[in-house]
Amino acid sequence: MFSSFLRYLLIGLVLIPSLALAAGPAGPSFLTGTTEGHPIDIVLAYVQSNSDSLGLSAADLDGLRVEHYQTEQTGITHVRLIQRLGDIDVFHGDILANVASDGSIINLHNRFVTDLAGRAGSAAAEISAVEGVEAAALHLGLTVSETITVETQSRDAELVTVLSEGGISRRKIPTQLVWSIGKTANLAWNMSIYETESDHWWSLRVDAATGEVIEKNDWVVHDRFDRSGHGGGVELAPSAGLAKTAVSGFTSAYLVYPWPDESPHHTTPAPPADGRLLEEDPENFASPYGWHDTSGSPGAEYTTTQGNNVDAQKSGAEADCGAALDCSFALDLTVEPTVGSNVDAAIANLFYWNNLVHDVWYRYGFDEASGNFQFNNYGNGGAPYDAVIANAQASGNCNANFGTPSDGGAPTMNMYTCDIASPSRDGDLDNGVIAHEYGHGISNRLTGGSSVSCLNNS
Structure with missing residues (x-):
């Protein structure tokens, strides 16, 4: 399998x-x-x-x-x-x-x-972390609309500093001094700015003497899927007879397009029929307390599409599965993805597949110590508090992206609808796209150490 x-x-x-x-x-x-x-x-x-x-x-x-x-x-x-x-x-x-x-x-x-x-220049910073971020904002064409303030700062040589968002970043702005290498070795402020008005999550080095941006790269990997790619799929046997209705005895259940179905167009019956199946208790040893846990003890902390591995939502609102954790929502493929319960059905599928990919790759070594995505690492090493934030039906078209900060920083997956057909297609129901985007996060975390900048472009 x-x-x-x-x-x-x-x-x-x-x-x-x-x-x-x-x-x-x-x-x-x-x-x-x-x-x-x-x-x-x-x-x-x-x-x-x-x-x-x-x-x-x-x-x-x-x-x-x-x-x-x-x-x-x-x-x-x-x-x-x-x-x-x-x-x-x-x-x-x-x-x-x-x-x-x-x-x-x-x-x-x-x-x-x-x-x-x-090759090294002066080991003393001539501009502050705040001034470095202001210089970076100017370089990026961003307007600082709020005063940037220091929230925390270490007392060691690297001056690890956390700054406020300043109206330019969706998250606090982490900075620290590093040596940036070119023809010479220059002291620089290393920082990340997650733009508020676009899907760019910049990792930058700003010269700590001059304020010049030495280099930058984008932690968000963008993909574009502007035409159907479902012409050559593997023929699958019909799955009739598997339960699609509520059953008793499960701890959690998800009405989704499960493995091995890649999308609605790989199911029997084909769209507009609802080819989803009810998956009961699909978690494995990689999620020992289930997909809705964050405490590391029996019992779910969330009855929504939020848990230790992913927070799947649309505009900050998760789908509510109820106390029974039955994430079954009606889906009508004859209308737009954004209509009625189609939204919750998409969020449930997004939640299921993020968890499934997490659990599968845990088997292959992408675990807590290697920098995987979990809110609670259950004492197994690595940095916690970095479950995937998966945004369903985000504000884009025929696209998807994944932004990967270093271990301990929660990555962001943005999934979009696509107007290549009528009604539009929903990337949240295309499991190949979800798994692909998650794959960017895996490769970024595992390649080149903890900086997660090896595979990104300027």
Whole structure:
């Protein structure tokens, strides 16, 4: 079942060793053979003994910071060495290594900066975090309509600062000092601004001396689906006889287009007939307290389409499934998606599929420690409070997008309707699009460390 499921995500997902490799003995393409010791020590020893070939001096390696986690399903430990100067991180200055369970280094990617100290400018910021955000707003053409104030600020060298929204961002604006690398190493304010009037979530580096925007990239990946892609689907056997009406004995139920149906146009009977099925208690060990939990104890915290893995809604309003958690809503495919109970039916399908993709990819190693999307991590590592915010029937046409901040920041999925037919099609009922968008979030979280900027464009 799960191997076939992968076809939904491959366009949006970049597979890396945490998902794609087994943890067996050293293979012929591994960087090293079997080695005893902790994976961090193994990687540090390799880097130090190969510093010349890596183009690094002892000074370049001094004061580095280490992050690591292990993927239980593969036994692979993922080690990230972060280059620092004056207790300040180098943005994208890291060494990423994957270590098998027998101590073999599978691969290593070096982004440390050679002669960092010799290339670095002043280690003192000449503009404040607020001034840096104001400079970024000017660069982006945004009008600061409210005074930007400091809400919190650390006392360390990086001055990790949280600023108010200023009328330019949907969320608080996090900033901190980093070294930004070009021909020289410049001290810069690293920040993110989630625009209030568009689907852009900018990650920017602003020179801490001049206020110049050194670089920026958009955390939101945009897709466009402006024509039907349902001409070559796999023929599926009829699913008549499966329950579509309320039944007794379930803990939760969802009237949706379930796996393996990709959309209404892949069901039997075909539209305008309602080809949905009632899925009862579909959660697995990846969601041990069910899909409506956030506390980590028996009993649902929400009777709506909100839970530990996703908050599915339209304009801030979730679909109400009632105390029985029976998320069954009438669907009429002969009228527009935005009419009547069609909205709640779309939200329920969006909720179901976000949870399903979460649970499936948990099996493949996209878990709490690797940076998955959960409000409560149940003590399994990683940063909490980042369940997907999935917006149904958002304000766009024939499009969808996914914005991925770093671990601990809640990502946003925006799904749209599409006027390629009459009535319009609803992306919230197109499971291939939902899985594709979620795949962007997975690949961004797993590629290039915790900065989530590796795969994005300026």
